[in-house]
Amino acid sequence: MNNQKKIAKYKMIENDILGKINSGFYSKEQLIPTEQELAKEYDVSRVTVRQATNNLVAKGYLIRNQGSGTFVAEPSHINRTTNIKSFTDEMSGLNKKVSSDILTFKIVPATEFVSNKLNINGGSSVYYIERLRKADDEPMMLEMTYMSVADYPDLSYEKLQQSRYNYIEQTRKVSLDYSHQVVVPIMPSEEIIHHFQCDPEQPILKVLNSTYLANGEIADYSVLILNSSKYQYQSIKLK
Incomplete structure (x- = not known):
């Protein structure tokens, strides 16, 4: 195990969004910012943002509705x-x-x-x-x-x-x-x-x-x- 390993940008964004969900900054069923808005906020590409949000969707923290955006699912706590x-x-x-x-x-x-x-x-x-x-x-x-x-x-x-x-x-x-x-x-x-x-x-x-x-x-x-x-x-x- 390499404890000095740097965290990838998408993982840092994923962790930050998850922290905001768990702390209540993003509440249940709330629409989170768009990929474009998040890319600007974190100063990364939309591809990087999508990788982070895709992981949170896969883990059940976010729900993506076609045409409506990405919403917060039931927080895991x-x-x-x-x-x-x-x-x-x-x-x-x-x-x-x-x-x-x-x-x-x-x-x-x-x-x-x-x-x-x-x-x-x-x-x-x-x-x-x-x-x-x-x-x-x-x-x-x-x-x-x-x-x-x-x-x-x-x-x-x-x-x-x-x-x-x-x-x-x-x-x-x-x-x-x-x-x-x-x-x-x-x-x-x-x-x-x-x-x-x-x-x-x-x-x-x-x-x-x-x-x-x-x-x-x-x-x-x-x-x-x-x-x-x-x-x-x-x-x-x-x-």
Whole structure:
């Protein structure tokens, strides 16, 4: 396996369109842009675009109607509501040494999407955090998280080296209750391939995770990319 293999342009376009389908940017039965529009957007030929969309049609993500265009089919995803167990606790329970590489830690204004997810006012200050989570120095998960600055004013680089869930409970003095997760398959981007050293042709899992406190408030919103060859997704269904 050549982990340094470059992703073909059509595959990058295919992955991007699939990501937009799974995230809800393109909704069910929505007409996607024409080949000409997509070719202009991605700065490629229509042949390259057609190869990408043909693959998504073959996989059941898109439906092509002669004379009408190409539409989004039923998105392939799994919704789960799960009990909460932190990555730190999970790996420690397996007697693995947990560590985190903090790739990004900054304060940004909340977009409309993020403010809706966190139930805060648009433009409010939020932390944007990227962490590469490791077990015994093996990369297991890339975690991208948004948290309200007003709710967690003392969050620091040092605290992010440890369990974020423990920090949340200690700061808010409220127990975590559950996580709502949407699990979708994706093809790895070049960034993911770099971090995981994974097969560029092998699908991996992306988890869209919203964590809730026992008082009903939302604690954070995260996007989790799992190194599926080393870290299997598991959940415990609530009664």
